Each structure stands twice: as C-alpha cells, then as structure tokens.
Amino acid sequence: MQPAQLNLTRHSVRLASETDFAGWRDAARRLALNEIRPEDIGWQVEPGSDGTDLPNVPGGAQLVVPRDFIAHAETVFCHSDPGRFAFLYRLLWRLRTEPNLLAIASDVDTKRLETMEKAVRRDSHKMHAFVRFRKIGDGAGERYVAWFEPDHFIVERNADFFVRRFTGMRWTILTPHASADWDGERLAIGPGAAKGDAPAQDDTETLWRTYFENIFNPARLKVKAMQKEMPKKYWRNLPEASLIPELIAGADKAAIDMIAKMPTTPAPHHAKVQARHWPKVPEAAEPEEFGTIAGLREAAKGCRRCPLWRDATQTVFGEGPDDARVVFVGEQPGDQEDLAGKPFVGPAGKVFDSILADAQVDRQKVYVTNAVKHFKFEPRGKRRIHSRPNAGEVQACRWWVDKELEMIKPDLVVALGATAALSLLGKAIPVTKMRGQVIEREDGLRVFITIHPSFILRIQDLAEKETERERFLHDMKQVKRLMAA
C-alpha cells in the first residue's frame, strides 16, 4: 500500500463506544504511521462495528509520543465534545514533529487540551462530591443506589474511586450513559439508565436537610460563591438543594434579627456554673521574697518584664539543684527549649551534655540557666530563626538571673557566650579574647568566660569542628578544677 494513494481516500473510523479509547488508540496508530493527515479522517461512534478498513502498520514502523500524552488523551477522551477524537489525532499528528508541544502552555491546541482535561476532572470531582446514595432493602438485602447526571463520559473512570471508598457496601450508580455496580466483590459496568430506575427517596435525607439548614450562617450569605462550586445543573439531584431558595430569601431577615436581638439576662444556670467552676479568688500580690528556686520558677511563668513573652510559648527557667556549686548561664532558650520548657534540651544542649560528660562534670550536680528566659526569634515559614536578645532584654531578665545566683550562691558561674557575659558582668566583653579567664565581680562572684556550645554546632568543617570541641572540653576540664578548688 502506498501512502500517496491513501491520501486520496477519506478514512472513516468507527469506534465501539464513546469511551473506546483502545479502539481510538489502535486506529490513530495505524493512521499516523501511514501518514494519513487529520483532515482526511472521519471519526464516528458505532456500537457493534469492528473498526474495519484501517491500514496496517508498515513493517518496522514505530510511533513515538511523549509519555504523558497517553494520560492526557485518556482523560480528554471522556469529554462529551464529539470533536475530541479528531482533536486528539491532530495533537498526535503535531507531536511527531513538535515533541515539546505539551510543554508549551501558550499554544492554542495545548491550551484546548488543558481546558478539556480540566472540564473532565472537574466533572469527575463533582461526581465524587454530588452522588447521593439512597438505601433500599434491609439486612442482607441492603443496597445503595444513586442517580447522577454527569456532563461527560466519566462513569468507568470514576468507578474505582467508589469501590475504594465504599468497599463494605453494595451499591449502584446509574447515569444516562452507563452504570456501575459493586456487589462487595466485583465491579460491573453496565448500560445507561433512567432517573426512574433509582429510588426516589431515603429517610436519612430528612436528617441531612436538617443539617444543611442549620449549618448555614445567614449573616454570611454569598450566593455567587456557592453557585460557582455547586452549579444549578446539579441541584435537581441533590436532596438538600431544594432548601436553598428559601434559605436565601430568609437570610437577610434572619441576619437582621440576629443583630437586632438585644443582649438579654444571663441564662438561669449561669450563676451556678460560675460559682461551681470559676470561684472568684482575690489576686495575690507578687511576693517580694520567693524563698526557693521552685517559688522563683513559678513566679517567672508570668514574667512581663520585656515583650519577649508575647511570641514565646513559655518561660524557660533554670534547672538543677538549688545548692549547685557551679552555675552555667547560656544565652536564651531555642526552638526545642521553648516547646519543652527546659533549658539545654535542643541540639546545642546535646553537644553541651556530651562535652560535660567527657570532662567528667556531673550534669546532675550543676545548675543550668539562660541570660534571657524567653525565646526570641523571627518566624520564617515553618521555622523559627533564632535572633539575639538585645541589651534591654538582657537587662530586664538579669533580675531573674541575679535572684537565681542569690539563692544558689555558687562558687563559680560559667558564662557561655557574649550574651551570658553581658548579663553577668553588666557590660559587653570580647569573649574570644578573654576565653578561659576568671573575672571576679564586685560582689566576689567568680565568672568563667567561654563560648556558647552552639558555636561548635555551626562549624561545617569536620576537622575544625573537632578542634573547637577539644578547646571547649579543655575549658570544661578547667571548670571542673575550679569547682574542686
């Protein structure tokens, strides 16, 4: 057979049904490989016919199309537009010489493909949403039957969704084009039906309508928004839709009534509820003396000395024995500390713990706390980016640090990083330069200066990281010696 001759004939393709994608695919393949131009083909649906006079595939010929074309074509094939067979063939025809066509969203044919695909998907989605089953029979004879009128030929395509969802139920969905039936084990696709074939009502619809009526808030009437998502064409098969006109008509009055209804006297049981569950307790004045660290911790929960409490989850107070010989002061709680309400439980805390263990400092015997007790951060998407507390915040929180030290009376305080040093010494000092030194405050308290363990955490280079870890371990060993002294 010579292509030149074939071009003179107009080819007629007869598909077995509106959804005979396999038939179309086979025909399209044969035609395209024989160089038959789109305008020379007529496509029809003729049930019972067998495709007939299609040319054979020339020996060795292969048709290559982009992988995603088939998926797009299968979807668009369900569209009710009778021109879809020819349109898809034209796309196939173009794809042979323009393999990137589907990636060019601004092309007219690609755009049309997308629009048709969207229509099918939307119709499928609406079928998932608006099919309403009605129950017939009871016990062993219980079945659920629905009548639905889709715009496109989507029953076959959607049946699996209903199988996955209603596996433990026997159901049938009837539409004008086709029907789907699930008996609990097997899915059967059958011919179309009429509305009268489905049950006319279901007792549960009364309850459903009650729900629909009452979940609607008349003060928020937005009819257009509703109709955009639930077009009127679907209403005739939705049991709740017949309520809509009345709800809309009454909405304004209902809303005005709601607003106009003046506040009334409290319900009769209200006083009893208040007395029983919310007895009025006079607000206790903030005590000047807290007595213990526990009392201090309790009082710090409601701290409003600076605005950092607003964004943080909770105050993260110091932790450890209240007669500890050494107190470690960090900068501020981080993300994990803020959630847990405990200091040094995040990544930097883990580094700190492991180095303390290596230095043979008993973590149970030391008190750890922070210069600032609330987490300061910038939210960025789902993360919180630590931001450094300013001098004012450090100053405000120093009140708590002083109280902690006053009560514990340690032999030594370790300032971990610049913020801690600022809090403990009242002025900014160059930490890296003064690292390892002990500064004696006016009140006699000795302050050991070192870096914050999070510094080690941030180093990318492994060798450098190890060096810094060693240096910090050396500092901690020195702290241990000072403790003993």
Place this chain on the structure above:
Amino acid sequence: MSALPVREKLAILSDAAKYDASCASSGSAKRDSLKSGGIGSTEGMGICHSYAPDGRCISLLKILLTNFCIYDCSYCINRSSSNVRRARFTVDEVVKLTMDFYRRNYIEGLFLSSGVIRSPDETMGEMVEVARRLRLDEKFGGYIHLKTIPESSAELVEKAGLYADRLSINVELPTDEGVKRLAPEKKPETIRLSMASLRRKIEEKAEPTLRTKKRERFAPGGQSTQMIIGADKTSDDGILHTSARLYGSYHLRRVYYSAFSPIPDASSSLPLQKPPLMREHRLYQADWLMRFYGFSQPEILAGSSDGMLDLAIDPKLAWALRNRGRFPVDINRADRETLLRVPGLGTKVIAKILETRRHRRLRLEDVGRLCHSITKLRPFIIAEGWSPGALTDKAGLRDKIVRSCEQLSLF
C-alpha cells in the same frame, strides 16, 4: 434533655457549630477501605460534598457533642450565660449519624467539637470514644477532625491522635489580652502549651520506631487552629504576626480566620454588625502569601499607614504598588522567586511559564492565555514585544486597576 429526638439535637448542635470556619478534610494520609472491607477513604484531597448559601463548603459533618459549656466566652453562642437551647448527643448517636451520612456520600467524615461539661477530661474522653468507635468498631476510613480541649490530659490527646486525622486547638483571638478580656476563663498560656506538646508529639511519632522501623499513625493531617477576627481591635498586621508565630512555632497546617459573626443573644461587649467577610478574605490571601509565595510576615504590610489590608485590592497587588521599584519583571528571564511576587501570577501559572519559556519566548498575549486576567499584570511585567514604560510608576495606577476590576466583575 435526652428525650429530644435526634433530629432536634442535630438542629441545635449543628447550629451551634456553624460559626466555626474550618471544614477542610485534606492533607491527611491516603487510605481506603479495600483491605479492611469497611467504609471510607481519604485520597489526600478533600471533597466538598455540598455548599451552603453562605458559600462555604460542607465537607464534614460538623457538630458539637454538646453545647452545654462551663466557659463564658462572650463571642460564643454556647457560653454558659447564653439562653440558647441546649442538647447533648450520646456517643452512639454521633457514630450512627456519621456512618449513615457517609454511606450516602453526603460527607467526607466528622468534625467533632464540644462545649465543656463538668470537666475537660470527661468531655475529651467522650470525643475520643466517638473516634475510637468509628475507627475500630465501624472500620471507618473517612476523615476525623477532633477539636482538642486544651486543659485535657496528655493521655487523652495521645489517644485522640491515634484515631483522628487532624487535631486542632483554637487560639480564639489574635492576642492574649483579647483572650483574657473576651474569654476570661480560658488561659492563653495553656493553649500555647497544648499546641507545643501536640507539635512535639507529632514530630516524635513521625520518627520511625527503632523496633519496627514503621511510623506510628498520629494525626497525619497535622494540627490547625482558628481565631476570631473583628471581635477585638487587633490590626491585620497584628493578626498576621500571630499567624506567622503559630505557623513557625507549632507547625500548624492551617490557621483559620473566622470573621466575628453576630450571634443571637449576644454579649454586650461585642460589635453587633455584619461579619467583616472581605477582611477575612484578604487575611486568607495574605496567609497564602506567607505560606506559598515566600513573603515574610512583616513585609506584607510594610509601608502601609494603618497596618490594615486594603479591602479593594488583593494584598499582593497592594504590596507591588508600594514596591514599584522592584518592577517591571521580565517574564522571560526572572526566576521563580521573583515571579511569585508579580500580582496576578499564581504558583500554577508560574510553573507553566517556566516550562513554556524553555521552548519559546512569551509575548503578553501568551501570558494572557495562561492566567485569568492580564489587567493586573500588565503594569508589572516585561514580555516579548511588551514593556509597560512609565505605566508602572503612574500615580493613578491603583485606581485604574480597581476600576477595571470592577468593570470586569459586572459581566
């Protein structure tokens, strides 16, 4: 009270839930009933099974277990001083209603909330029991959203996470001061702590266990919250600040904004007016800018005089008009981050632009074919054969766009 027929209870307890904004049923793990032989599936995307005339989707059976409540939050119809009719569902009734509705394909699942009666633990315990019965006795695979009661015990919350797809805790109002004033018995501190512990629990359970290497199922749809807008004086900037904090701190999937709606028998401490629906809409748009468009919270309203979102135009357009120095953007060359800042371009359209321009240069009309309307876009982009010239910096640009949008909406 138990003598009330189910239909009357349903009327009372769905009316009591209609002020709640959230109805989403998306974002959970995929699940179907093929293996269990039961009923119900979730396929990632939620389905809206109906729409109320207020334009809101109905996806879940959204009801209260009871509207008896010991709290007296002035914005809430169920507060203890309210004269509303009261009712209380039994666990059986909720389970049966959910299954009956689900089998008829009316709903995606259940969103159960409740007034607090007697004690938080007692109420929470009953809600968990509903979820347990649905999952285990009924082999129910649909969506379950439980509104957690902040004061309830950690064990109950853990159980809830076992059966529910999503858990939520309402922050109620954008500021702690607002909560203290309008919900005097609620404690903002407790609400934060509950959200923090829920985030920790979700993260802990997301780690594969050592023994089985399998992840335990725990609230796969994450946690969400809701705040009431317009009941106090917080500005939009303040509201968005709170949202940014909540997203960052507790990894919420969604923050819902619920325009304060007048309620019958309202407390006198509240504004009696129609709910600020447009404001609510603009807040959702701004929320999207934070979650999907790479905007940081402070920049959304930076440079605005009153910290309020413009009601006439969307927040991205308003931002672009305040930041004209960054425009026009070359549609054929700009990177994704830059394109996300262009008014009128959504994430999907941008994906198409990026894909298309690998093969050919885009003209203005090509862009027009990809997005809804070119009106908003024109002053802010350069395309093949198109440059906005002085249009970008024109003084009356805002009014011109507002007017053309209005004209369009007439048709």
